[in-house]
Amino acid sequence: MNAEAQALTSGTTVAPRSIGELFFAFMKLGLQGFGGVLPVARHALVENYRWLTMAEFTDIVSRCQALPGPNIVNVSICIGGRHFGVRGAIAASAGILGVPFVLLLVLGVLYSGYAQVPEVANALRGVSAVAAGLILGTALRMAASPRLRTWRTVFAVAAFAAVSWLRLPLALVLAAIIPLSIGAAWYAQKRGMSGS
Amino acid sequence: MTDRLGILAMDFAMLxxxxxxxxxxxLPEMHRSLVEVQGWMTSREFAELYSLAQASPGPNVLVVSLFGWQSAGLAGAVVTTLAMVIPSSVLTFYADRLLWxxxxxxxxxxxxxxxxAPVTVGLVAASGVLVASANVNHVLSLVLTAACAIISWRTKFHPLWMIAAGAVAGIAGIV
Incomplete structure (x- = not known):
């Protein structure tokens, strides 16, 4: 039984075999991400390659979201860096950015010629409806984390409401909610009730 | 042109x-710099470049490549992209290594x-709603969004098939 098959049956994870595998994996998932790479990244990293469990994925995305920078690029930096150091971080981020960068510039050149074609606009509308569903599905999967099985859900609702309904600037929302959430988690840990 | 590259590098490294x-x-800060302060593109060009980046595969941050390209050509695209990605990546690399x-x-x-974790779930859900809200007046688009949300939540169906189905449904005029 190979490592991947073992991981499949035991529910554990495997490591990327080489920098090349890391680079091409991130290149593939970068190219599949329309309207955001997060849902594809979850599918690829957790279900396909099994480099991360769903819980690890949620934790890495959370940490990367709290740091400045594009979230999915930060995720590639963390995963690449953990397995192959600086070279891994460069390979993973170059993989996720490189080909989409070239494609986007080509699209930019073509765009002026095709912007008026109705099929192009219609296809984009269909794609964006699907993309929205994929992002919401990812949120639902992440919400299954044990870290949300308590009163902490209130912080998920607060972050959602602040950004989605109140339209507050993200930096402000994070600056307000994260210290409160950390304070609450610290207090729970001190009281020994974090797992309940 | 070199001046423009220098300004792009400084601005986006800070951003x-x-x-x-x-x-x-x-994004609002990019608009302020590129449209209002430098005047390198109009507000409409800015919005068009943004939608184009959304419709193209890859991380959404690559919208800055188009902004750089519009401002200073191919060199502008390269400089802007690297300036936007490298500082935060270096920070993330060391944060992951030292803190975590x-x-x-x-x-x-x-x-x-x-x-x-809960804050992240709330923000991811909010960005899903933001993308969906562009189609808010098409009932069938919202149905498609909800169906894809449930499929990707409950099954391991590959996202790319749903993306392809969305493009076909769009061209066929269903959504």
Whole structure:
């Protein structure tokens, strides 16, 4: 039984075999991400390659979201860096950015010629409806984390409401909610009730 | 042109370190710099380049490549993209190495992970709603969005098939 098959049956994870595998994996998932790479990244990293469990994925995305920078690029930096150091971080981020960068510039050149074609606009509308569903599905999967099985859900609702309904600037929302959430988690840990 | 590259590099390197939560959180600041201060593109061009980046595969941050390209050609695209990505990536690399994997920080890691997970779920859900809201007046688009949300939540169906189905449904005039 190979490592991947073992991981499949035991529910554990495997490591990327080489920098090349890391680079091409991130290149593939970068190219599949329309309207955001997060849902594809979850599918690829957790279900396909099994480099991360769903819980690890949620934790890495959370940490990367709290740091400045594009979230999915930060995720590639963390995963690449953990397995192959600086070279891994460069390979993973170059993989996720490189080909989409070239494609986007080509699209930019073509765009002026095709912007008026109705099929192009219609296809984009269909794609964006699907993309929205994929992002919401990812949120639902992440919400299954044990870290949300308590009163902490209130912080998920607060972050959602602040950004989605109140339209507050993200930096402000994070600056307000994260210290409160950390304070609450610290207090729970001190009281020994974090797992309940 | 060299002046423009220098300004792009400085501006976007700074935005890189300010973009907590992702590149889209500093989009208003990019608009201020490129449209209002420098006058390198109109507001309409800015919005068009943004939609184009959304429709193209890859991380959403690559919208800055189009902004750089519009401002200073191919060199502008390269400089802007690297300026936007490198500072935050270096920070993330060392944060991951020093904070998250340091021995003895296990308790704090647990606290911070517990604290951040719900906030992340809320923000991811909010960005899903934001993308969906562009189609809010098409009932069938919202049905498609809901169906894809449930499929990707409950099954391991590959996202790319749903994307393709969405493009076909769009061209066929269903959504």
């Amino acid at each position: 890189s370190l300010l973009s907590v939560g992702g590149a889209s959180s500093v 994997r340091a021995a003895g920080a296990a308790m704090w890691r647990e606290i911070i992970d517990n604290a951040l």
